[in-house]
Amino acid sequence: MSAVISTIKLHLNQRRVTFIAPLSIAGTVAIISVLISLVFWRAGSQPGSAGWIQGSQSNPGIVYALVGFLIYAGVASVATTFPFALTLGATRRAFIAGTLLWDAITAAYIAIIFAVLNVIELATHHWGVGFYIFDIYVLGAGNTPRLLLIVFLGVLSALTIGGVFAAAWVRFGIRGPQVIAVGVIFVLGIAAIAIVPDAAAIIAAFQLWWLAIAAGVVIMVSSIGMWLLVRRAIVR
Amino acid sequence: MTSTVDIHSMTRRFGRSTAIDDISLTVAGGSICGLLGRNGAGKTTIMSIIAGQDRPTSGSVEVFGERPFENESILSKISFVRDNQRYPDNYRLHHVLRIAPDFAPEWSDDVAGELADEFRIPTQTPIKKFSRGQLSSVAIVLGLASRAPVTLFDEPYLGLDVTARVRFHDTLLRDYAIHPRTVLLSTHLIEESEALFDRVVIVDRGRIRVDSDSEHTGQLAFTLSGPSDAIDRLSAKRTILHSRSVSGLKSVTIQGLADADTSAEAVRLGARIAPATLPELVAAFGADTPETRDIKKGAVA
Numbered sequence: 001m002s003a004v005i006s007t008i009k010l011h012l013n014q015r016r017v018t019f020i021a022p023l024s025i026a027g028t029v030a031i032i033s034v035l036i037s038l039v040f041w042r043a044g045s046q047p048g049s050a051g052w053i054q055g056s057q058s059n060p061g062i063v064y065a066l067v068g069f070l071i072y073a074g075v076a077s078v079a080t081t082f083p084f085a086l087t088l089g090a091t092r093r094a095f096i097a098g099t100l101l102w103d104a105i106t107a108a109y110i111a112i113i114f115a116v117l118n119v120i121e122l123a124t125h126h127w128g129v130g131f132y133i134f135d136i137y138v139l140g141a142g143n144t145p146r147l148l149l150i151v152f153l154g155v156l157s158a159l160t161i162g163g164v165f166a167a168a169w170v171r172f173g174i175r176g177p178q179v180i181a182v183g184v185i186f187v188l189g190i191a192a193i194a195i196v197p198d199a200a201a202i203i204a205a206f207q208l209w210w211l212a213i214a215a216g217v218v219i220m221v222s223s224i225g226m227w228l229l230v231r232r233a234i235v236r
Numbered sequence: 237m238t239s240t241v242d243i244h245s246m247t248r249r250f251g252r253s254t255a256i257d258d259i260s261l262t263v264a265g266g267s268i269c270g271l272l273g274r275n276g277a278g279k280t281t282i283m284s285i286i287a288g289q290d291r292p293t294s295g296s297v298e299v300f301g302e303r304p305f306e307n308e309s310i311l312s313k314i315s316f317v318r319d320n321q322r323y324p325d326n327y328r329l330h331h332v333l334r335i336a337p338d339f340a341p342e343w344s345d346d347v348a349g350e351l352a353d354e355f356r357i358p359t360q361t362p363i364k365k366f367s368r369g370q371l372s373s374v375a376i377v378l379g380l381a382s383r384a385p386v387t388l389f390d391e392p393y394l395g396l397d398v399t400a401r402v403r404f405h406d407t408l409l410r411d412y413a414i415h416p417r418t419v420l421l422s423t424h425l426i427e428e429s430e431a432l433f434d435r436v437v438i439v440d441r442g443r444i445r446v447d448s449d450s451e452h453t454g455q456l457a458f459t460l461s462g463p464s465d466a467i468d469r470l471s472a473k474r475t476i477l478h479s480r481s482v483s484g485l486k487s488v489t490i491q492g493l494a495d496a497d498t499s500a501e502a503v504r505l506g507a508r509i510a511p512a513t514l515p516e517l518v519a520a521f522g523a524d525t526p527e528t529r530d531i532k533k534g535a536v537a
Contacts, residue, residue: 003308003311003312003339005338006335006338006339009335009338010324010335010338013324013331013334013335014324014326014327014331017326076324076325080322080323080324080325081324083321083322084321084322084323084324084327086287086288086289087289087316087317087318087321087378088335088336088338088339088340089311089312089314089315089339089340090311090339091288091306091307091308091311092306093306094308232291234284234289234290234291235284235289235290235318236284236290
């Protein structure tokens with residue numbers, strides 16, 4: 001069997017991490033969101049009112065909660081899995097290819113689940129009582145194709161960012177992630193200095209697809225970084 | 237026998253530290269080779285390079301005639317679980333047993349199941365909470381059940397109880413007889429493992445000090461013990477590998493084979509003379525004695 005396929009199976013070996021944990025985190029956040037909505041309801045806010053909808057759709061809690069887990073999963077997919085993959089006989093090339101494919105599978109899985117739940121949420125008029133879990137601004141405000149793209153790119157970005165930091169650790173120890181973090185801060189700082197004079201015009205001209213391009217760049221840079229860092233990494 | 241592993245003038249440096257210093261070694265197919273030496277001698281580094289987990293700074297390593305680094309077909313024929321092996325977070329035994337066959341074409345579920353039972357490896361406890369002996373048990377299961385043509389055991393006995401060690405020996409020999417392979421085994425429990433080896437390689441400070449068939453190791457050195465003055469007389473002009481003195485008594489390990497004259501002289505002076513055991517040989521070559529010279533394959537010092 002191809003070592004790439006075997007590496008994907010290695011990542012999928014802990015099915016709970018790939019398939020259950022993201023849903024349980026999302027479910028927990030959904031329950032918390034519902035409880036918060038109930039508090040507002042009891043405080044006098046009316047489901048279906050403009051203020052209710054505006055407030056509910058502005059809650060990005062589900063995204064924040066998942067991002068932390070997904071970055072951890074990205075780190076774990078390289079930091080602790082890489083030494084074991086080499087022990088089993090995977091090449092570095094196959095490991096990175098398999099890991100990136102697993103990243104994509106996980107991103108597609110979560111995106112599809114979210115899209116299905118978004119469709120159900122819309123079809124049931126927000127679960128029959130006006131609760132907004134997936135129909136929120138940060139996930140496309142109910143636009144299912146947009147949600148699919150946002151969640152897929154977002155999850156893939158988080159996993160590959162975690163992966164590249166872990167790859168730096170595997171290759172250079174604790175200094176690796178530190179250098180990447182400093183480098184990212186430096187680049188963002190230079191970019192901020194360059195664009196601040198035109199910030200107002202840029203914000204006015206902002207298009208949503210810019211974020212998709214940015215996510216694509218992050219995913220590509222992180223993936224290439226993972227490969228460059230791991231291809232000569234050794235296990236000690 | 238054709239060679240399975242060929243190492244030629246291999247050096248491995250980590251920064252300013254030289255872990256492996258210009259070694260050459262061939263390991264024949266279908267043999268069990270003991271890789272012996274002190275902590276930090278370079279045993280794990282040698283195995284790691286053979287397994288493609290590391291690369292030499294200079295020189296070459298070939299397994300079945302090809303370089304193992306990033307070589308998928310060769311790596312599928314090698315099993316190497318290092319003594320400090322890390323496992324993915326939250327892994328339990330069943331995760332290991334489920335994924336290992338995907339990478340090991342010759343994997344035996346029967347051997348894996350039998351050993352897991354015999355070693356009493358916990359099934360519900362995360363591997364990261366395993367004791368040292370339980371971690372060694374998992375490594376042995378991976379190594380033996382893979383039936384890899386080149387199987388490398390790195391300190392497989394660490395923390396293992398005596399029953400488990402015996403079980404490991406029995407299973408290794410039984411399965412090896414049915415499915416011959418090349419085994420390289422590093423250990424500090426030399427007396428227990430000695431009977432397994434048909435070849436012995438002693439490493440110290442990154443260099444191979446002894447490379448010999450196991451049946452000839454008794455001819456590589458001998459020990460003398462007795463009154464200090466008698467030992468000094470008997471060992472004069474000989475290469476002393478290791479020396480110990482305690483209040484007028486002395487014990488030395490001397491490189492080479494004791495001839496009849498030396499034996500007779502030892503008896504006459506009240507000294508005890510005996511071939512060096514393998515543990516004594518390893519201890520002697522690991523001692524900080526500058527005058528020792530290397531003993532290459534097939535040589536009788």
